[in-house]
Amino acid sequence: QSALTQPRSVSGSPGQSVTISCTGTSSDVGGYNYVSWYQQHPGKAPKLIIYDVTKRPSGVPDRFSGSKSGNTASLTISGLQAEHEADYYCCSYTGTYTLMFGGGTKLTVL
Amino acid sequence: QVQLVQSGAEVKKPGASVKVSCEASGYIFTSYGISWVRQAPGQGLEWMGWISTYNGNTNYAQRLQGKVTMTADTSTSTAYMELRSLRSDDTAVYYCARGYGWYPLDYWGQGTLVTVSS
Numbered sequence: 001q002s003a004l005t006q007p008r009s010v011s012g013s014p015g016q017s018v019t020i021s022c023t024g025t026s027s028d029v030g031g032y033n034y035v036s037w038y039q040q041h042p043g044k045a046p047k048l049i050i051y052d053v054t055k056r057p058s059g060v061p062d063r064f065s066g067s068k069s070g071n072t073a074s075l076t077i078s079g080l081q082a083e084h085e086a087d088y089y090c091c092s093y094t095g096t097y098t099l100m101f102g103g104g105t106k107l108t109v110l
Numbered sequence: 111q112v113q114l115v116q117s118g119a120e121v122k123k124p125g126a127s128v129k130v131s132c133e134a135s136g137y138i139f140t141s142y143g144i145s146w147v148r149q150a151p152g153q154g155l156e157w158m159g160w161i162s163t164y165n166g167n168t169n170y171a172q173r174l175q176g177k178v179t180m181t182a183d184t185s186t187s188t189a190y191m192e193l194r195s196l197r198s199d200d201t202a203v204y205y206c207a208r209g210y211g212w213y214p215l216d217y218w219g220q221g222t223l224v225t226v227s228s
Binding site for chain 1: 211
């Protein structure tokens with residue numbers, strides 16, 4: 001199985017919004033409402049920011065939001081701040097207790 | 111608070127095995143599975159598999175079948191991941207995370223760097 005497809009990089013200016021896409025198939029992203037997103041700063045462990053497509057864990061600000069249409073999930077970050085500069089990974093349940101990650105997207109805050 | 115604390119960095123020769131530990135605290139160990147994820151230098155995340163800490167059931171990524179074994183010791187709330195027949199492309203940071211299946215990986219260990227080099 002190949003990784004879910006994410007853009008390698010996206011960028012935006014402070015205060016703007018950016019959206020990161022995550023494209024899979026009907027066997028993963030399109031087949032289940034179990035898409036999660038992780039933020040990873042350099043040298044740090046990933047941090048869960050979105051789960052079950054749209055839900056935010058306690059403590060994650062509502063400037064992070066998730067959605068899904070067909071086989072593509074999306075993460076939107078509104079009101080960009082310097083601290084949002086990081087790598088972002090999507091992850092989808094693929095059935096039979098397996099997971100698949102996206103290739104990762106580097107977000108640059110200009 | 112929930113914490114996952116992993117064992118320290120390892121340097122291994124090709125063909126050797128490595129066993130990484132992940133000690134959990136702050137929650138009931140047997141109520142959540144543990145997944146393992148690795149990240150090669152400069153690369154993305156790769157899901158390796160998971161273990162049910164309740165009954166020891168496991169599910170491994172297809173490409174790692176026969177190479178990885180995950181276990182859990184409920185008496186010490188510690189999960190283990192053993193990787194055999196190490197190659198240079200197994201050099202990576204290995205993470206444990208709470209969660210499995212469709213449950214999100216909500217807490218992560220700090221990571222363990224495994225370097226495979228002759």
